[in-house]
Amino acid sequence: MGEQKSLTIKGNMATALGAKLCRPNVVPAYPITPSTLFPEKMSEFIADGELDASMINVESEHSAMSACIGASATGARVVTASASQGVALMHEMLFIASGMRLPIVMAVGNRALSAPINIWCDHQDTIASRDSGWLQFYAENNQEGLDLMINAFRIAEDDRVLLPVMVGIDAFVLTHTIEGVDVPAQEDVDNFLPTYDPKQGTLNPKEPATFGSFAPPEFYQEFKQAQTQAIEDSRSVIDEVFDDYAERFGRQYNKVSTFECDDADIILLTMGSMSGTAREAVRKMRKDGKKVGLAKLTVFRPFPMPELKDILGDAKGVAVIERNISPGFGGAVFAELGATFVNEKDRPIMKNFITGLGGRDIFIENFEEMYQKTKDAVEASKVEEPVEWINMNEEVTR
Amino acid sequence: MAEQMEGDVIGGKKIQEKYLRDEMMPHIFCNGCGLGNVLDYVLWAVEKEGFDMDKTVFLSGIGCSSRIPGYIDADALHTTHGRALGFATGVKMANPELNVIVFTGDGDCIGIGGNHFIHAARRNLNITVIAVNNYIYGMTGGQVAPTTPEGHFGTTAPYGNIESPFDMSKMAIAAGATYVARWPVYRPNQPINSIREGLRNNGFSFIEMMSPCTTAYGRRNKFREIKDLWDFYIDNTILKEEYEMTMKFGSEEEKEAAKDKIIIGELHKISKKPLEDRYRDLVKELME
Ligand SMILES: Cc1ncc(C[n+]2csc(CCOP(=O)(O)OP(=O)(O)O)c2C)c(N)n1
Ligand code: SF4
Ligand SMILES: [Mg+2]
Numbered sequence: 268m269g270e271q272k273s274l275t276i277k278g279n280m281a282t283a284l285g286a287k288l289c290r291p292n293v294v295p296a297y298p299i300t301p302s303t304l305f306p307e308k309m310s311e312f313i314a315d316g317e318l319d320a321s322m323i324n325v326e327s328e329h330s331a332m333s334a335c336i337g338a339s340a341t342g343a344r345v346v347t348a349s350a351s352q353g354v355a356l357m358h359e360m361l362f363i364a365s366g367m368r369l370p371i372v373m374a375v376g377n378r379a380l381s382a383p384i385n386i387w388c389d390h391q392d393t394i395a396s397r398d399s400g401w402l403q404f405y406a407e408n409n410q411e412g413l414d415l416m417i418n419a420f421r422i423a424e425d426d427r428v429l430l431p432v433m434v435g436i437d438a439f440v441l442t443h444t445i446e447g448v449d450v451p452a453q454e455d456v457d458n459f460l461p462t463y464d465p466k467q468g469t470l471n472p473k474e475p476a477t478f479g480s481f482a483p484p485e486f487y488q489e490f491k492q493a494q495t496q497a498i499e500d501s502r503s504v505i506d507e508v509f510d511d512y513a514e515r516f517g518r519q520y521n522k523v524s525t526f527e528c529d530d531a532d533i534i535l536l537t538m539g540s541m542s543g544t545a546r547e548a549v550r551k552m553r554k555d556g557k558k559v560g561l562a563k564l565t566v567f568r569p570f571p572m573p574e575l576k577d578i579l580g581d582a583k584g585v586a587v588i589e590r591n592i593s594p595g596f597g598g599a600v601f602a603e604l605g606a607t608f609v610n611e612k613d614r615p616i617m618k619n620f621i622t623g624l625g626g627r628d629i630f631i632e633n634f635e636e637m638y639q640k641t642k643d644a645v646e647a648s649k650v651e652e653p654v655e656w657i658n659m660n661e662e663v664t665r
Numbered sequence: 666m667a668e669q670m671e672g673d674v675i676g677g678k679k680i681q682e683k684y685l686r687d688e689m690m691p692h693i694f695c696n697g698c699g700l701g702n703v704l705d706y707v708l709w710a711v712e713k714e715g716f717d718m719d720k721t722v723f724l725s726g727i728g729c730s731s732r733i734p735g736y737i738d739a740d741a742l743h744t745t746h747g748r749a750l751g752f753a754t755g756v757k758m759a760n761p762e763l764n765v766i767v768f769t770g771d772g773d774c775i776g777i778g779g780n781h782f783i784h785a786a787r788r789n790l791n792i793t794v795i796a797v798n799n800y801i802y803g804m805t806g807g808q809v810a811p812t813t814p815e816g817h818f819g820t821t822a823p824y825g826n827i828e829s830p831f832d833m834s835k836m837a838i839a840a841g842a843t844y845v846a847r848w849p850v851y852r853p854n855q856p857i858n859s860i861r862e863g864l865r866n867n868g869f870s871f872i873e874m875m876s877p878c879t880t881a882y883g884r885r886n887k888f889r890e891i892k893d894l895w896d897f898y899i900d901n902t903i904l905k906e907e908y909e910m911t912m913k914f915g916s917e918e919e920k921e922a923a924k925d926k927i928i929i930g931e932l933h934k935i936s937k938k939p940l941e942d943r944y945r946d947l948v949k950e951l952m953e
Pocket of ligand 2: 882
């Protein structure tokens with residue numbers, strides 16, 4: 268094993284370095300705040316001869332994902348990065364990528380969607396792509412950003428999966444924040460991630476294959492079922508790959524990671540960079556004798572139903588804290604968590620908190636408040652207001 | 666209205682005071698950026714044409730250039746990257762009474778928004794487009810755009826751009842625009858006159874403003890001083906009339922030199938019914 272190099276780098280650099288270590292062949296990309304540094308770094312790596320790949324400076328994200336699809340269909344390893352309006356503009360192509368079963372990896376600098384225009388962090392962009400058939404991972408810090416990129420390629424390219432993966436790192440909180448990151452040695456990543464050798468058909472004149480052609484009603488549903496089966500099968504592959512990564516590199520990832528959950532009455536469920544603050548809040552509350560824990564979702568797609576049942580099943584209350592909103596309902600995780608427990612007799616009280624939209628900070632006090640509100644609901648044995656908005660600017664609100 | 670103007674002052678007020686939103690100041694533009702000039706020229710044109718601000722809508726996409734409408738005290742739609750002309754089509758067709766002025770960047774207009782651009786021009790929609798060409802994606806920090814000259818540098822082309830650029834004005838003409846002009850920002854009067862022409866033209870008017878981006882483009886391309894970019898424009902442009910004369914009467918050498926230059930001036934002016942008028946006529950005819 269080579270030694271890991273400690274660097275202090277921005278989140279975008281972490282995902283770019285993670286991608287570079289995976290030796291992609293093609294990098295089609297279009298700049299957008301807060302992901303712009305990714306294509307800039309990739310073109311530098313390529314221009315400086317550190318990475319043997321083709322960079323394509325396309326004219327939109329729609330073209331970026333189209334080029335990813337074309338390149339990946341030839342059997343190339345492909346990576347790109349985007350955010351917000353960029354991911355929204357790719358929407359059409361996201362379904363083509365997963366439908367053609369192409370293991371493309373994309374780093375997303377999670378950013379709010381217009382209107383109004385906002386360049387800061389929330390998860391609306393990737394959550395809006397939830398049903399596109401991509402696997403979705405969310406990083407808490409820059410180290411996770413780098414590691415998840417490497418894991419993403421291995422999982423995506425696994426014969427049992429063959430699906431694209433997006434890795435979310437929070438806008439600015441991670442993309443532009445400098446943190447210490449341990450970077451694995453190239454030879455170790457090479458051993459962990461073999462060269463992409465597609466067993467399925469590729470665009471190859473010697474063995475012609477057609478991608479994405481017409482599927483009439485007699486076949487379409489079977490295609491979709493097979494694709495859905497693949498994402499189901501990815502569950503065990505993710506565990507396998509995360510464990511192998513831990514063995515080689517010393518950092519264990521889990522679909523859901525826990526902190527102080529064993530005896531917790533109330534568990535905060537979080538995603539992305541807010542988990543760091545939430546952990547501090549849990550530490551603080553534990554000192555005050557409160558029985559509170561933290562569960563962090565690293566994998567949102569496939570949604571880890573069994574793991575969540577296991578972790579949250581014995582708690583009295585769960586505070587589902589989300590940086591996304593499905594207007595007319597509530598948060599996406601809340602919906603899915605509710606469905607996860609729908610057939611269970613014993614289930615925790617669940618409350619949904621929407622906060623941190625468009626870069627609004629989430630403070631320790633906010634987590635304490637959400638804990639308290641959940642505890643109150645548990646004690647009252649009823650939830651008056653299932654979805655609540657936290658940390659509103661009173662001056663602006665009505 | 667025009668009579669009361671003297672220098673920068675209209676009826677005792679500075680033009681900035683009349684048209685700009687005080688609360689939006691200071692603006693975000695960098696030192697030496699040409700966007701302030703472009704804004705100024707458009708305000709003068711609007712003033713001289715006596716446009717009613719209550720009947721004028723400014724639209725823009727995303728980019729530094731697209732930030733301009735935010736500073737003007739008038740109705741505005743600040744939309745998404747590349748789509749301003751799509752939105753403008755909706756505004757104009759829904760209410761043809763409105764004067765529609767679109768601010769867009771080179772990337773916004775013919776990169777990501779290229780499709781909307783050629784189709785708005787093809788339809789000869791009666792709007793005025795102020796396309797600010799700084800030859801780069803300014804707002805995102807200097808990535809190469811579809812206008813970046815070959816060999817010039819961007820953050821995504823650290824060893825120089827290898828792609829051939831678009832000529833925005835030629836594209837506008839080819840696509841069907843009825844008024845097209847191109848001016849560098851260092852000339853104030855000509856662009857103001859062209860913008861006025863554009864506002865008066867009953868059809869798709871396209872004014873390309875060559876505008877220095879000091880931060881994202883100049884710095885990376887060895888234009889260290891603001892003046893260097895202005896000099897670059899001076900050295901590399903030729904007036905349309907001068908170009909035509911050179912091609913007719915110049916020596917072979919002069920002709921060769923002229924061929925490499927960017928032609929500026931009023932490039933194209935024809936008369937053709939705009940989409941809204943054709944639509945109205947058709948409806949009228951069918952109703953009769
Ligand atoms: C769909 C989408 N993709 C990417 C971006 C990021 N972005 C914002 S401005 C810009 C480029 C702007 O360049 P240009 O239109 O030339 O305007 P300038 O800033 O140079 O005036 C880009 C790529 C975005 N806002 N939306
Ligand atoms: S980045 Fe360039 S275009 Fe944008 S404000 Fe600065 S100088 Fe102007
Ligand atoms: Mg530009």
